[in-house]
Amino acid sequence: MNTKTLLAIYEFIAEQSASGICAIDKRGNLILYNKRMRELVGISDEEFEKRKALEIIDADVERSALLRVLETKEPLLNMKKTFWNKRGEEVTTISHVHPLIVENELVGAVEFVRDITQLEFMMYQPLRRYGAPLKFEIITAVSKAMQKVINTAKVAAMGRLPVMLIGESGTGKDMIAEGIHHVLAEPNELFVTLICRRDEKTVLAQLEKYIVNQRNITFFAERVEYLSMEAQEQIAKLLEEHEERKHYFIASVGQDPVDLIRHGKLSQTLYHLFSNISIQVPALRERKEDILPFIYDYFRRHREQYGSQIKALSPDVEELLLAYDWPGNLKELEVMLDEVSTVIAREEVLEMYMLPAHLKWRAQQKMPEEKTDLFVVMDKQDLRPLDTYMHEVEDYYIARALEFHNGNISKTAEALGIRRQSLQYRIKKFEEKKSVKTIEKA
Ligand SMILES: Nc1ncnc2c1ncn2[C@@H]1O[C@H](COP(=O)(O)OP(=O)(O)OP(=O)(O)O)[C@@H](O)[C@H]1O
Numbered sequence: 454m455n456t457k458t459l460l461a462i463y464e465f466i467a468e469q470s471a472s473g474i475c476a477i478d479k480r481g482n483l484i485l486y487n488k489r490m491r492e493l494v495g496i497s498d499e500e501f502e503k504r505k506a507l508e509i510i511d512a513d514v515e516r517s518a519l520l521r522v523l524e525t526k527e528p529l530l531n532m533k534k535t536f537w538n539k540r541g542e543e544v545t546t547i548s549h550v551h552p553l554i555v556e557n558e559l560v561g562a563v564e565f566v567r568d569i570t571q572l573e574f575m576m577y578q579p580l581r582r583y584g585a586p587l588k589f590e591i592i593t594a595v596s597k598a599m600q601k602v603i604n605t606a607k608v609a610a611m612g613r614l615p616v617m618l619i620g621e622s623g624t625g626k627d628m629i630a631e632g633i634h635h636v637l638a639e640p641n642e643l644f645v646t647l648i649c650r651r652d653e654k655t656v657l658a659q660l661e662k663y664i665v666n667q668r669n670i671t672f673f674a675e676r677v678e679y680l681s682m683e684a685q686e687q688i689a690k691l692l693e694e695h696e697e698r699k700h701y702f703i704a705s706v707g708q709d710p711v712d713l714i715r716h717g718k719l720s721q722t723l724y725h726l727f728s729n730i731s732i733q734v735p736a737l738r739e740r741k742e743d744i745l746p747f748i749y750d751y752f753r754r755h756r757e758q759y760g761s762q763i764k765a766l767s768p769d770v771e772e773l774l775l776a777y778d779w780p781g782n783l784k785e786l787e788v789m790l791d792e793v794s795t796v797i798a799r800e801e802v803l804e805m806y807m808l809p810a811h812l813k814w815r816a817q818q819k820m821p822e823e824k825t826d827l828f829v830v831m832d833k834q835d836l837r838p839l840d841t842y843m844h845e846v847e848d849y850y851i852a853r854a855l856e857f858h859n860g861n862i863s864k865t866a867e868a869l870g871i872r873r874q875s876l877q878y879r880i881k882k883f884e885e886k887k888s889v890k891t892i893e894k895a
Contacts, residue, residue: 473546473566477519479559493546493568495538522550522562533569535788537815541780543622545570571650589632592625593747593783596740602629602732609730610636613698617727618705620734623784626705627675629734633703634671641669641701649676653684660688664695674704674727678718685720692726702727737779737786744775747783751790761794766803773805777816848883851876 467474473490477483491501518529528551535545546566553561594603609616610633618626627646634644645663647656656674663670677685692702704727706713713719737743748766755761766774779785793807805813851869858864866876 473548473568474563475517475519475566476553476561476563477523478561479523481520481523484561485563489568490566493538493544493566495540495542517564518548518550519562519564522552523559526552526554526559528552535785537781537785543570543781543784544568545572586635587628587631588635592628592632593743593750595746596735596742598735598740599743602734603632605730605732606633607636609633609732611638613638613701614729615701615727616703616729617710617724617731618703618734619708619710619731620705621736621780621782622707623782624734624736625783626734627673629732630671630673630675630703630705634673634701637671637701639669641671641699643668643670645670645672647672647674649674649679653680656680657684657687657691660691664691664700669699669701671701671703674702676707677704677723678706678708678713682717682720685723689720689722689726737782741775743783744779744786745771747786748774748790751787755790755794759794761797762799762801763794763797763803764801767805769805770803770808773808773813773816777812847879851879851883855880 467485467487470487470489473493474485474487475483475490476485486501488498491498518532522529528549530549532548532550533545534548535543538544545568547569548564548566550562550564552559553563589603589607592599592603594600606616606629608614616630616633618629620626630646631644634641643663643666645659647659649656660672663672674688677688680688704723706719710719710724710728710731714721714724745766749764752761752763752765755763774786781788789809789812792809793803796807797803800807851865854865854869855862858868862876863873866873869876871879
């Protein structure tokens, strides 16, 4: 078999693999990015074919473990990562990165990525690691919108009225459901979560088993829209047949139930059984007042539990975290803080260089207009050394140019009349400078 045929076969196998595969050569150039990998990062085949996505991938690769493996020539195994992809979907992966060595020479690196998002959804309950029951007091709710949510939830609990919680993933619906359970008028003995992302046979079997239980149970059917219409109808039937009023029911959905019903994803009968009270839990970007209090609550828990020293944010980190749109809501914020905490030893302040690169990159795309008055000299005291001023102007100019071209490196480089690599180099320098500045400050 000739090399061309063999190569076509290998390409086909890589493309069909159930794992994401990404490989680079020893200079860091992308040589393989298979279909599963594109699905995981949320890039369509069309975008990829038009090579529109390449800049995004380049930027990710530049910051990835692949480059580390090129440097060390040592494999990196079992790395777990949760991120929000280009479509804003939450993805959790486990990956292995290996150096590619041919005849004792390093020729590149390859990463194999396994998607464990569904598994993670079932397991992820970080506040439980602190051991306390999930009561309302543990929920960070400083914004008026969240206080209204909690107050309405308490009213439902007092009247034992079935509740439908509506909100994006990671907004805290799970916690609110359990919070309601803890303040129910005539308390229930058990809180049972029906994880509807799990296979529906298990969900139905669980409900059938518990509904005839002697004890009073609070059932929380989490994200019912993941069940087939048939399974939803079966659940509705089981609930209607259950005449005793000793159990209590809460359900959650990830988006507007009316839209879900219209698109055939939510049973109208089931919706009516839960919707005595509907509670809309707002996305974090609509209640940014909760971001800093949540971070400080997190730091406090972390100090008490793990003896860390962390207690504050540097001003630029604060600005960045407030500007970001948090598609994964508080869950994304918490995952980010978990990631950061693993590298914090004795630091008291969270600085820019400690933030994960992928978050900085995404957040900087969302930053509000830079303050142009930075460059206006009104007073003698505003004067800075010329090279500092010129570098600041350059950074600002590049950031604006990138913004105008939606982060597209090729188009920005063309508009600025510089080479693509040169632009990438400047962006990298710009980020390094920021990290150094924060280290100096600390
Ligand atoms: N207001 C909050 N205060 C403290 N922690 C929160 C808050 N909201 C969310 N969290 C944290 O985020 C995690 C994810 O939230 P939760 O599972 O309740 O979201 P959800 O809206 O039910 O998401 P999904 O729709 O994916 O089930 C929680 O386990 C908790 O650790």
